[in-house]
Amino acid sequence: MSARENTALLVLEDGAVFRGRAWGARGRTLGELVFSTGMTGYQETLTDPSYHRQIVVMTAPHIGNTGMNDEDPESSKIWVAGYVVRDPARRASNWRSRRGLEEELIQQGIVGVAEVDTRAITRHIRTRGAMRAGIFSGDALPAGAEHLGDQVRDALVRIVVEQPRMAGAALAGEVSTAHTYILEPSGHFAGREPLVTVVAVDLGIKSRTPEHLAERGARVLVVPNTVSWAEIQALHPDGVFFSNGPGDPSSAEREIDLLRAVLDSGTPFFGICFGHQLLGRALGYGTYKLPFGHRGVNQPVKELATGKVEITSQNHGFAVDAPIGAPSTAPFEGGRYGRVEVTHVCLNDGVVEGLRAMDLPAFSVQYHPEAAAGPHDGEHLFDRFIQLMTTHKEGN
Template sequence: MTHHTTSQAKAVLVLEDGSRYVGRAYGATGRTLGEAVFATGMSGYQETLTDPSYAGQIVVMTAPHIGNTGVNDADMESRRIWVNGYVVRDPSRIVSNFRAQRSLDDDLVAGGVVGISGIDTRAITRRLRDVGSMRAGIFSGDDAALDPAEQLAIVTGAESMIGRNLSAQVSTTETYVIPAEGESLGKLAVLDLGVKFSTLRNLAARGFEVHVMSQASTLDDVLAIEPVAVFYSNGPGDPAASDAHVELLRGVLREKLPFFGICFGNQLLGRALGFDTYKLPFGHRGINQPVWDKLSGTVEITSQNHGFAIDAPRDGVLDSPAGFGRVEVSHFSLNDQVVEGLRALDVPAFSVQYHPEAASGPHDSNYLFDRFRELVVSQRGTNGTSTTNDNTKDAK
């Protein structure tokens, strides 16, 4: 059991609408800027912090007690913490878990993550729900003493999330390979836009030899490994600022290679098919988001982390504006009816806006990896038939 003391140094969270919340420094001290968003998970804070999709964001945790189970190496979702800043109400004074190797505070300090504690996170969440996600700054140490007008000017001078391409910040630069478990289905090209380790483990467990490739890869790079399929990962930023990834995906679809996309990959499939994307007021972040699966007629409780969505009609079969045949919305949010999944009917492609690999749970959607495997197997003709027109039969 590890005890540690919470800093008594002053810290201030400043939102771009002028709202100010005074608390105590938590983690590293200094200043940090980013888009303030809230996450509703009661557990899984380590997976949240190490999810590359949170790059550029200051994450407000709605659960009041954070840090009680410490941190460990096994639950890392990537090589480092990616959040720009961290906001919690009550950091746990004691770490008590048999898997803990360090305290959360230790990792925040080591990662240079400026945080704030001892403030009313419910009030901040209500503000973000009313006004929408905003640019924000955390100021501690010497920066906490800056004039409030100067702090606000620093925040309002920061870059907006709209129009930002952050893929290069989080992607691998060199291709690496994770061997397939059991009999190999062949090579899977994974475009790393901010991929999580648990995604790669799930894909390898389905028999794919997983080739994790840089976000700068071209269609020639992808085709050079002779993949049996292509996968686009989650990741941060505005999908409208990722034209190169959209063009690459259109090449993949023209090649009739099976495709599966998660989160950012879902938004990019939407754009590749010719639909627009738009910024949500405050996004969906947390591990309790209800989604309707139109194929099976079931509700899935899902883990989500996104601030943008696809602009497409929820009902009926649509014609792809980019010429890829028929498409339908396969899933939508029961909270606000936002599109949560797409299924192409004339090319072997589908995607979801949420995380079927969710490491801290829930696991309602894990069957989607099986669905992807079945799509690849059927495309290879191993069952003697082509299922291009019904490529994602429910594999539950």
């Protein structure tokens, strides 16, 4: 194989270029360049719909050691736009492995680059912020790319900057289920009457999330993001859940209107990640884009009421702009939804990580409590949601 055939270039919109080895599928891919700090769980990362239209840099140096299995995917496909690693495993070694990571990337057409300095790339993003980028290999490499003169570099950068930015992107419709599907109570509750019925709005949901609810006795109806409030009402839910997902929360006007209908009805609500951001906007708070976001399975979050610190799994590039400290009145329509308190903050940078409506049965967290992949510290939030629904149900 010639040097050109083996070469891949990672090109950033600010003109930075990192040369590596072509890995995975060959060709061209474009997306927002972000980094994930998880040292494990690469299969869950790849199949997380929240990574749609993003090129993911793995900060852990060795990726692919355990191959790919049929049990851990969080959705039906790989969603990352591209994949950047330092040292891919030459051989997978795990009793559950069914195929190698590169084999899976090639099969699903995911363009990647290996043998690059991922530490340098991560430091670059941390300094200058997440930005648009592209990976070019195979036939997508222009003539002369092996020497990377100014003319070639400029041509590749132009391709990168012509793609749309993540700010303003409405992506939930591109990752949501097309049809409603149901999870019945499982585990200890299998075969029993459901304790509660939950309608989970799929904005990019991971499979482990409704499984957690089903394991706690809930009947879970996962519905498309296009669902109307009338359609949700017809399902007679005891609670409504909004999932994680990709895109800019400021662009999700239809989903925000749907969430306000949920709040107006007094139906218990729980949102995570993108769903948390949408609750913030529904209450009247703003959202903003973070410089490089929080992505990985080791993000420390403090619960303000107790001082307890949880290590959490996160994947988000936007955050809610709500006042931390004393409860505030939700700004929407002069306080229509009453008082709101910030319940959790990120210990790395002080970002809002949780909200609770004090006069409504609604709460949210910025992180992923389903622990796929990641620590189990936040799983108790599913118990809290079950308790909120059962208490509300008994009161009615």
